[in-house]
Amino acid sequence: EAGVTQFPSHSVIEKGQTVTLRCDPISGHDNLYWYRRxxxxxxxxxxxxxxxxxxxxxxxxxxxxxxxxxxxxxSTLKVQPAELEDSGVYFCASSQGAGASGMTYNEQFFGPGTRLTVL
Amino acid sequence: LAKTTQPISMDSYEGQEVNITCSHNNIATNDYITWYQQFPSQGPRFIIQGYKTKVTNEVASLFIPADRKSSTLSLPRVSLSDTAVYYCLVGLPYNYGQNFVFGPGTRLSVLP
Known part of the structure; x- marks a missing residue:
């Protein structure tokens, strides 16, 4: 089964430009999260x-x-206009619905992240 | 939110058992303790979760004393591939939203 995928893996843009990050969750996962570092x-x-x-x-x-x-x-995450402080790694994660499959914990599966650099 | 404190870094050698302790003095009654692992250029990956006493899976063990103010992640016989950052998270079992708080983590380096 494919995991969470993110595109692009890296993006370098100039301040003031627009960038759109994409996340494809695991099929069937109702929950989708965005994080950043x-x-x-x-x-x-x-x-x-x-x-x-x-x-x-x-x-x-x-x-x-x-x-x-x-x-x-x-899901997509658009940053418009991008600022220098937006540089970092953006992670997406997905999980099944609460209580799915009898699990007591709704484990989040993370993608590899998109590294965004704003110059 | 329960704040967690972990060592910033640890070194170990292949084949050794590694124990990483996390302090969470203000853990709430309904909070669970969850550990995640993160390799370079990857997203965090769930390792183990527990509420009290001891939990063991194929990857690690989690020891939680009766007062639950700390917990210890135990990795048996580590290998070079266990070099990663380990995060201790405390919160409700589903850890939604702002309750899903990553601290700085513990950077484990396994040496040959």
Missing amino acids: VMGKEIKFLLHFVKESKQDESGMPNNRFLAERTGGTY
Whole structure:
């Protein structure tokens, strides 16, 4: 079974440009999460989708960030316009619905991340 | 949110048992303890989760004392491929949203 995939793996853009990151979750996973690690800092939660709905977007840093999840499948995270401080690694994760398959823990499966560099 | 404290780094040799302790003095009654592993250029990967006493799976063991104010991840007979960053997370079992808090983690280096 394919894991969580993210595209691109690396992106280098100039300040003020727009970048769109894509995440394809594991098939059948209702929950999709975005995280990021900026330089020298810890991994931080950005937002959480349940199917196509935003369950929690309390971690989104500002309105330059827009996340969508079309039809409850893949998700995109757009940064417009990008700023220098947006540089970092953006991770996506997915998990099954709560209580699925009798699991007591809704394990999150992470993708490899997209390394974004804003010059 | 329960704050966690772990050693920043640890060194070990192949074949040794490695124990990484995490302190979480203000853990709440319903909080679980979860450990993730992260290799360079990869996303974090779930290792083990527990609530109290001892949990063991094919990868590791997790020891949690009765007061639950700390926990110890035990990796038996480590190999070079166990070199990674290990994160201790404390929170509700599904760890949604802002409750899913990664600290700086422990950077484990396994030497030949």
